[in-house]
Amino acid sequence: MKLETPVLDLVNSPEELRKLDENQLHAxxxxxxxxxxxxxxxxxxxxxxxxxVVELTVALHYLFDTPQDRLIWDVGHQCYPHKILTERRDRIRTLRQGGGLSGFTKRAESKYDAFGAGHSSTSISAGLGMAVGKSLDGEHGNVIAVIGDGSMSAGMAYEAMNNAGAMNSRLIVILNDNDMSIAPPVGAMSAYLSKLLSSKSYLSLREVAKKIAHKFPDPMEKAAARAEEFARGMMTGGTLFEEMGFYYVGPIDGHNLDHLLPVLRNVRDGEERGPFLVHVVTQKGKGYAPAEEAADKYHGVSKFDVVTGTQHKAKANAPSYTAIFGETLTKLADEDDKIVAITAAMPSGTGLNIFEKRHPDRTFDVAIAEQHAVTFAAGLACESYRPFVAIYSTFLQRAYDQIVHDVAIQNLPVRFAIDRAGFVGADGATHCGAFDIAYLCCLPNMVVMAASDEAELARMTATAAHHDQGPIAFRYPRGEGVGVDIPEKPEPLEIGKGRIVRDGNTVAILSFGARLQESLKAAEELSARGISTTVADARFAKPLDEDLIRELAERHDVLITIEEGSIGGFGALVTDFLVKNDLTQGLKVRPLYMPDMFLDHDKPDVQYAKASLDAAAICDAALQALGIEQALDTKDKRIRN
Known part of the structure; x- marks a missing residue:
């Protein structure tokens, strides 16, 4: 059934949107x-x-001259309506598909995406840079940064606001308050005040008052300024933002165009030179009942039935790695009251919602503040607690300085549970966990593990819980496990010891992490071709199992390392050990790792094939190292399926 959208059919670009009558905008x-x-x-x-943000998106593109006026969406989760209005409606049903539109803003995708984003709290900093750049060029266009109240929990947002206020730059920040965490419900009186306070007459009056106060003796001038600030704070609640140098307007109803349009028009046309903050209150999922009633379940969705809201999720064959971590840590904490868990605004995404149900007093959600999360954990470790910091690999990058200075240098036993290690499918490059092996293994005192299956993850969680000698990290992928049995009471691993899973004598495949199953598939294919193959699970990248590596090097012709991480990680450490110990003579070493590029969103199996990290690529590497002319066709379906 064709969707009837008569007014939207008239609009393919913001330029066409601005040709509509204002009374057509509601439709x-x-x-x-x-x-x-x-x-x-x-x-x-x-x-x-x-x-x-549908109403806000329409209002912004209607009133501002995008793309000449720069519009920046923080994170980008909310950018789909923006993409529909900016010449991409014909491709909107390719979202997050291979070769299709990104799920986030992306500069390479459209001139209307002023700044790419997949992490939060960057919009104000980027917007200030653009505003200053325009000023240096003598341009007078607008820069608008739209940031959610959740993203305002990150320190970077306040760093940028502090700088913008001090510079008195022409910048418009839209605070999209969709959890009403700052303001109460808003109504007609609030809208009237916002319109009044953003009007030219009020702004002019305020400037006149400032000039008059400036003529007073110093004590009277300060008193007048404080009185004006207090009066505005009483009316609007914007004292915090005013203190940072922003002219605050709001709160206003973000779903009422009759309130939004006049306020944004006043802000656009205002002659004030300094930065504005417009506080807009919205509701997640607005206009779709299932999403309004369960905002958490409809933040990120799979395909769903529009009428019922039922999501079409494939039935899992095994528990997810995230759930295994959450359940294992909860059981360990049942017996150890020193275990505490920390997340940065991702309790369900990291499995700590499971932990929180049993141990609410030992669960800490610090909001979108990864830097604080790590140093907070370091402080807990100083008091003899056993903190687990559960953060996605890509988000942990944001706290690297704290990992180095506040944890590693002091050798504090902070446990890092690194979710979403490796490729993440439809979320693409911004959420891909590519670098944690390299950026953690270079740190003294750090232990780094990677789980090859869900049973190994349970054992690594237990290992971390029992490791009090310094910092320790373990990584695991997105999605479900491989279906192995999980021990009821997982035993800790011996630090720095791997295992041989399959024995042979010609080719050795040394896997670090979740590529073990593909390594075993490759071994089957090689053995079918008469090539005896060993498969080993390294378990540890730091410290390396030197005895295992020496054994593999001495009794095989080819040694292949494989990891779901960037160059400079596990393979580099193994190669360094081999070279330094004169173990490369007669041995052909082939490290397999992620390519030195950012791979776009796609189906995971396609990403692995492109990255040469599937069974076919492992076989191909082995055959080429052995000098077998007819290497395996990388499209060979026998080992892909």
Whole structure:
């Protein structure tokens, strides 16, 4: 059944949007919301955040001259309506698919995506840079940064605001408050005040008052300034932002165009030179009942039925790695009251929602503040607690300085549970966990493990819990496990010891992490060709199992290392050990790792094939090292399926 969107059909670009009469915008909003819901029902993706900013998206593109005026969406979860209005509606049903649109803003994708984002709290800093750049060029265009109240929990946002206020730069920040964490429900009086306070007459009056106060003796001038600030704070609640040098307007109803348009128009046309903060209150999932009623479940969705809201999720064959971690840590904490868990605004994403149900007093969600999370954990470790910091690999990058200075240098026993290690499919390059092996293994005092299956993850969680000699990290991938039995009471591993899973004598495949199953498939294929193959699970990248590596090097012709991480990681450490110990004579070493590039979103199996990290690529590397002319066709379906 064709979706009826008569007004949206008139709009393919912001330029066409600005040709509409203002009284057509309400119908456009309805059409845009319907199109967003319909598109995401086919592709899956982030739904609730986008539905919450439909009116705001229309208002911003209607009033501002995008792309000449720069519009920056923080994180980008909410950018689907923006993409529909900016010449990409014909491709919106390719969202997060191979070769299709990114689920986030992306500069290479469109001139309307002023700044790419997959991590939060970057928009104000980027916007300030753009505003200053325009000023240096003598341009007078607008720069608008849209940031959610959750993203405002990160220190970077306040660093940028402090700088913007001090520089008195022309910057407009839209605070999208979709959890009402700052403001109460808003109504007509608030809208009236916001319109009044953003008007030219009020701004002019305020400037006149400042000039008059400036003529007073110093004590009276300061008193007048404090009185004006207090009066505005009483009316609007914006004292915090005013203190940082922003002219605060709000809160206003982000779903009422009759409130939004005049305020944003006043802000656009204001002659004030300094930065504005417009506080807009919205509702996640607005206009779609299932998303309004369960905002957490409709933040990120799989394909779903538009009528019922039922999501079409494939039945899992095994528990997810995330759930295994959460359940194992919870059981360990049942017996050890020193175990505490820390997350940076991702309790369900990291499995700590499971832990929290049993141990709420020992669960700490520090909001989007990874730097603080790590140093907070370091402080807990100083008091003899056993902190587990559960953060995605890509987000842990944001706290690297704290890992180095506050944890590693002091050799504090902080445990890092690194979720989403490796490729993440539809979320693409911004969420891919590529670098943690390299950036952790170079640190003195750090122990680094990687789980090859869910049973190994349970044992590594137990290993970390019992390791009090310094920092320790273990990584595991997104998605479900491979279906092995999980021990009821997992035993800790011996630090720095791997295992041989399959024995042979010609080719050795040394796997670090979740590529073990592909390594075993490759071994089967090589053995079918008469090539005896050993498969080993390294378990540890630091410290290396030197005895295992020496054994593999001495009794095989080819040694292949494989990891789901960047260059400079496990393979580099193994090669360094081999060279330094004169173990390369007569041995052909082939390290396999992620390519030195950012791979776009796609199906995971396609990403692995492109990266040459599947069974076919392992076989190909072995055959080429052995000098067998007819290497395996990398499209060979016998080992891909």
């Amino acid at each position: 456009l909003v309805d059409d845009l919301r319907a199109e967003t819901i319909h598109a995401v029902s086919h592709t899956g993706g982030h739904l609730g955040a986008g539905l919450g």
